[in-house]
Amino acid sequence: MAPVKPIEIRGRTVAGGAQPLICTPLVGRTRGAVLDELAAVMPKKPDLIEWRIDFFEAIADTGLVIDLARALKAGAGDAPILLTCRSSREGGERIPLADTGVVALLEAACAAGCIDLIDYELSNAAPDLRRLRAVSREHGVAMIMSYHNFQSTPDAAALVAKFTAAAGEGADIAKVAVMPRGPRDVLTLLEATLTASETLQIPLISMSMGAVGSLSRMFGWVYGSAVTFAVGKASSAPGQIPIDELRAVLAQVRRAVTGG
Amino acid sequence: MAPVKPIEIRGRTVAGGAQPLICTPLVGRTRGAVLDELAAVMPKKPDLIEWRIDFFEAIADTGLVIDLARALKAGAGDAPILLTCRSSREGGERIPLADTGVVALLEAACAAGCIDLIDYELSNAAPDLRRLRAVSREHGVAMIMSYHNFQSTPDAAALVAKFTAAAGEGADIAKVAVMPRGPRDVLTLLEATLTASETLQIPLISMSMGAVGSLSRMFGWVYGSAVTFAVGKASSAPGQIPIDELRAVLAQVRRAVTGG
DSSP states (O other), rough: OOOOOEEEEETTEGGGGOOEEEEEEEEOOSHHHHHHHHHHHHHGOSSSEEGGGGGGGGTTHHHHHHHHHHHHHHHHHTOEEEEOOOOOOTOOOSOOOOHHHHHHHHHHHHTTTTTTTTEEEETTTTHHHHHHHHHHHTTEEEEEEEEESSSSSOOHHHHHHHHHHHHHHTOOOOEEEEEESSHHHHHHHHHHHHHHHHOOOEEEEEEHHHHHHHHHHHGGGTTBBBEEESSSSSSSSOOOEHHHHHHHHHHHHHHTTTTT | OOOOOOOEETEEEEGOSSEEEEEEEEOSSSSSHHHHHHHGGGOOOOEEEEEEEEGGGTTHHHHHHHHHOOOOOOOTTTOOOOEEOOOOTTTTTOOSSOOOHHHHHHHHHHHTTOOEEEEEEEEHHHHHHHHHHHHHHHHOOOEEEEEEEESOOOHHHHHHHHHHHHHTTTTTTEEEEEEESHHHHHHHHHHHHHHHHHHSSOEEEEEEOHHHHHHHHHHHGGTTEEEEEEEESSSSSTOEEEEHHHHHHHHHHHHHHTTO
16 A cells, blocks of 8 residues: 555644544534534544635634634544635635735634644745745644646646645645546546655645545545545535545445455 | 446346446355355345356366256346356466366356356467357357456556457457556556446456455446456455445445435
């Protein structure tokens, strides 16, 4: 199997190094809706919780975002909180903040000590990416640098280049999410993930989206993807599988693939 | 998804065209052991039953083989019987029959009307392969032509050439089973299966063996493999998964991949 690198936050390995970690997104529009999602999701024991703040209607109010992040942290038990403001250019919601506003918000969240990871796209302006890298590191917040393509799957070399670029920018974790046009594109994503996992030292996250891409959510970890995203209450990307179903398949796949 | 071609026997689609068909091998050494296996397996409702006669200690007695084949046919309900004498050159047991004896035995089984399919390796002498093709066709028995490699996984072009050679020899079904040396080889097998399924008109069967290869037993149908082999009572090749577990995973994968 591919050498999956465990994800560490402040020196602690998340979920004891489980392979893969299961991450559940929260996509509510209001404080109440997000807290309801957390309450619905926690009994399903996700390893990681991603709050997609581009869905949050009060995103322009930094105080409200940080208050809610604190509430999530308090309610999430051992599961780290990943804060993501997915750019509308890469599949996120449209938000009333310019890029500078997003950077300021993520900086404030890092400084407030209420989150464990942030996700920021590689396609952002280099000065913003580097500033957030420095600020997140200063506050012990892990940084995912990501690439999304909702139209197609670039070739394996191009995908490896994205993982490599993230590592080159000092990412703690590199993420690639792409849309397949058929089952062959899922193989391309897995091949690229395996190649990157053999050459890079940081943990990787990858997935092929949509219905056929859901294969990668079930067996991408065999090719080096450290995290798989699953639906808790509502999905944040096409092809996500309900967490209970995903966990059952992962257990079977793990048993078969490890021969145990 | 890949265009999986349904397997037909005497004009009837097996198991209503289920994708994939689940085939269970019988590997008992005595008549009693084989019948016990059948009895243990039938409640698990395999779509296809393979009797591996290279495991059968009385293989040199044509009458005993045909008698037992008749008993299996009588006890197998709607599940067709696949008769396979796997060559020791391709992973089978050592048997007290020369190649000519195997051909004569398979001919007799076809003529006796008690089996539905035979499997014969492409690596056999061309006159034997062609003779069995003619005889099986004459008796309405479907013929699988197969390639096995227990050492490694040749590159995708070489695997596509095996599928293509089988089609060129008039096989009803082409089968390729190879051993991976790592997870990348599983992608190679899936890629080759997909390519062959896009170009050939006959159903294909493929699998990557061993622990990591078991992925292909769960997901190979998405890439065009019409049959997956599962353990009923005892396995016949490395990496086979118990039929109940495989069926559960297949149901989950089908739901995810078809978006339903």
